[in-house]
Amino acid sequence: MKRSIDQIIPAIETSDGAGVRILRSVGQRQGLRVDPFLMLDFFSSSNPDDYVAGFPAHPHRGFETVTYMLNGTLQHRDHMGNEGTLSSGGVQWMTAGRGVIHEEMPKQQDGLMRGFQLWVNLPAAHKMRPAAYQNIAPHQLPLITLPGDSGEMKLIAGELTLAAEHYQGPVAGVTVDPLLLDLHLQQGASVQLPLESGHNAFIYLYEGEAEIGDRVLATDQAATLTQGSSVEIKALKGARLLLAAGRPIREPVVQYGPFVMNSTEEIDQALRDYREGVLTEGRGY
Template identity: 55%
Template sequence: MKTRILQQIIPSIATSDGGGVKLRRSLGQNQSLRVDPFLMLDEFSSNNADDYIAGFPSHPHRGFETVTYMLDGHMLHEDHLGNKGDLKSGGAQWMTAGRGIIHSEMPQQESGRMRGFQLWINLPAKEKMKPARYQDIQPDEIPVLVLPDDGEVKVIAGYVELDGATVSGPIQGLTTQAVFLDMRLPAHSRFVQAITKEHNAFVYPYEGQIEIGTADQSRSLASQMAGVLSGGDRIEIRTTEQPAAFLVLAGRPLREPVEQYGPFVMNTRDEIDQALSDYRNGQLV
């Protein structure tokens, strides 16, 4: 088997979005920093309500999927069709915008910690105009695997193989075959996992530092940096003196042209122009 190595490091940058929510963006900070099929990864984390209280008021999307994964906090999702969903600590929402949705994500707390991630995943051309759909994932629906060294893996999408058994997350059947793992490893531990060789993959530590690759060919990756991995059919991740928490993300690349204008992601400029026209004319959905 070929172990993937750390090929590129994308430091996250401080920015804001929505009504002024402070966050850090790694993938997607410019349109050349993507890992097909992943378009963007934002991390938000603050104990100061002023950094998040304005939330994400109503805004449109077309042509891709958004994944919101909450570590701490409570947000309410609402859309123009009347759908509502609570997103609480440990839960996630997988939204396929498809041909269009206008929605908001607003904090339901006035104090305390708000921490989590939003990931954008591209849709293939043949699926960009399908109807919007949601999957609200409650914390108890996400499998948690305890590793031999007392580390743990939360399987949000895709699967993990451990001790000869395969454990699948609640999100399956995507064209991109996305894998989304949230991992915690104690100090001086090691995690090895098969990753389909046809998939692109990256890792994002949000607490501590990790080592990626075999012992004789490893590189360090600090927190709040996206580490893009080389080709291969497995990953090997280790911690040293301190524990670490990190995301592992992998997916089948679409290898299609990407034309993006803010919240619209299509394949051509004409399709972007059509999305803008549909939005202005109330025909986005």
């Protein structure tokens, strides 16, 4: 059964970090999460005033962040001494687990800075696991050409079988078995993508106009999808979009800023741990 659009979520402009201009769609309020996905931010600007202040040192606990750069360069540092550069086409999948204190700062003073940050929840049994990283260079992402040169896609996470060919994204070992891909379609082209039945899914259109079922999705809109085993996407104009699907966790979600746990008591503990300088040590409750 093909999936259709369940709800359209227009992105709203807001700011995060030290004043970075972003568009937030999924997760802009509690009722607009798509289990297991908590939030999606899209940043896109050639004005350095919109991004140069970056994201100075800040904590996380209880979930994962996925940063996917389309254009530009960010530098990452954390409390463990890890340091790296995320450039155009690269991905960092960070498991905050019991605690990370990190910063993400632009390594450019001008030019286009464009990309996504996706927050992925962790089940209760994994929220206090040690921090971990998967840093994916641009050349590690499989680039899949669609039949008839109608478009292409980059597969970030998960498995996909298309036209009898099987593809595997480089991100591995993620609890919610995600599928995450960046799809580009030429005007008038369409593609049907298989999706795991029972997994929740959404699409974010960041360029052009697309049709799913009998509904049209415009630029900077997210669409949550109904259940089914596939989705057919048609580009009414040249379309570029991010598709995310994953196994729902179905647990309580209590969020306070950069902490995402299952109860207010766990949030209170995370705040105490941060104030006392032991957030990353994973002190028990």
